[in-house]
Structures are given as structure tokens and as C-alpha cells.
Amino acid sequence: MQEKKQPSKLAVASLVLGLLGSFLWLLTTIPAIVTGHMARGRAKRSGGAVGGEGIALAGLILGYVMSVFGAFGFMVLIGLAMGVGSFLSSKGALETAQIDVLFMELVLEDFNEDNGRLPALPESDCLTSDESGRLLLSILAAEESGVQNDGKKNYLTDVSDRISRGEDGKISGYLDPWGNPYRVVLKEGKGPSLEFTWGGEAVSQYGKLVAVGSKGIDGIEGTVDDIKSWD
Numbered sequence: 001m002q003e004k005k006q007p008s009k010l011a012v013a014s015l016v017l018g019l020l021g022s023f024l025w026l027l028t029t030i031p032a033i034v035t036g037h038m039a040r041g042r043a044k045r046s047g048g049a050v051g052g053e054g055i056a057l058a059g060l061i062l063g064y065v066m067s068v069f070g071a072f073g074f075m076v077l078i079g080l081a082m083g084v085g086s087f088l089s090s091k092g093a094l095e096t097a098q099i100d101v102l103f104m105e106l107v108l109e110d111f112n113e114d115n116g117r118l119p120a121l122p123e124s125d126c127l128t129s130d131e132s133g134r135l136l137l138s139i140l141a142a143e144e145s146g147v148q149n150d151g152k153k154n155y156l157t158d159v160s161d162r163i164s165r166g167e168d169g170k171i172s173g174y175l176d177p178w179g180n181p182y183r184v185v186l187k188e189g190k191g192p193s194l195e196f197t198w199g200g201e202a203v204s205q206y207g208k209l210v211a212v213g214s215k216g217i218d219g220i221e222g223t224v225d226d227i228k229s230w231d
Helices: 009-024 026-045 053-115 131-140 157-162
Strands: 125-127 163-165 171-174 183-186 193-198 201-206 210-214
Touching: 009 026, 009 053, 026 053, 053 131, 053 157, 053 183, 053 210, 125 131, 131 171, 157 163, 193 210
Parallel strands: none
Antiparallel strands: 125 183, 163 171, 183 210, 193 201
16 A cells, blocks of 8 residues: 655645735735745655645645735725825815815905905905905905005914915915915995806805805816805
8 A cells, every 4th residue: 555645844834824815915925835836846856755746736826816816905905095095185175175265255254344344456356366366365464565454453364374475475375275266256336245257157145245266176167166155
């Protein structure tokens, strides 16, 4: 009767490590492949004295298969993490813009209450990066050379880190999270409504003094991602 050959310890180790690869991935799959090759080579060179070549082959196969599945799973996890990161970043930008438009509206209403009037600008419908918009920001920050801000109160303290400045230190703009200026419309005249157009559509806001809007992530006024201080 032919004596049954015992598998080598390397062959057994390769199989065990290959099985563990489903949980530990590279920690065991690479050792499974290495020990599997070593065990098979030793069995072949032994001239039949050392067994376990089939077990070593099984360990090798498991090592390679688990390496591929592990790499795929790792890529999926990275993709999910990037997707979640992008979602959180977009959500954060959206919330910042929503807060900004309401903040600017409230600040201008406070200014009107404190000073008995809204800031006087060359253009009552302006962007927070053009001449009128920069003047508006300067007035609110109590940096305007005139006397429009009677109490010299800085209404923009809470967003001072978001205000852009030029090399001369003067205010140059206030941008939304996507790098676009906000649009600010101030009421003119004695009528009961604030009237203007947004994205080509007429807007009439009864009893409102101020409207502030962002074009949103696409930078196009009048699309669904716009963020506005009015309904």
C-alpha cells in the first residue's frame, strides 16, 4: 500500500491565509500567494516525498481571487467616500449661500431701521462685486467716506472673513461659495412693492425693502438651483 503523503506546512499555511483573505485582504492574500508558490515548488522538487501540491494550488487561487475582490472593494469604498465628500461639500456650500442671502437681507433691514433709510447707491439693483455693490458693502462695514452709516456700525462683522479686499485694503466684493457675486435689489420710490426681474421673469414682493439672490452652482440666473431671499 502506498504511504499517504502529508501536506507541507507551507501548503496548509497558503490555504489558511487564502481563506482569511476574505476578511483581511492584503494582510493575508499576498502571504497566501507567496507560500502557495513556495509549497508547490518544494513539492515538485521533492520527487514525491512532500505532499500538499493541490492544497497549495487552492491557497494560490484563493490568494489571487481575494486580492482581486479586495482591490475592487477598496475602489468601491474610495468611490463612496469621494461621493459622500462631494455631497457634504455641496450641501455645505448650499447652506452657506442660503444663510448669506438671508443675512444680507436682514442686515439691510437693520440698517434701514437704524438710519431711517436704505443705503443710497448709483444703482439700486447691483452685484456685490460691481461699483454699487462695493459701495454698499463699504457702507455696511462703516468704511465708506460719506455719512450714510450714521452710527458707524459694522453690520458685516459676522462675515468679515468672507469679504474680499484689493491690494489697497478696500472692499472688492462678497462672493457666494461658487465664486459668483450676490445680486442685491433695494426698493426705490414709495410704492408698496419691491419690483424687479430675475432670470427674465418679473418679481413683485409686497412690503419688502430688499431682495438678495445667488445664481447657484450653475452660475445661471433663473434656474432651479438659484438661492433667493424671497419665495
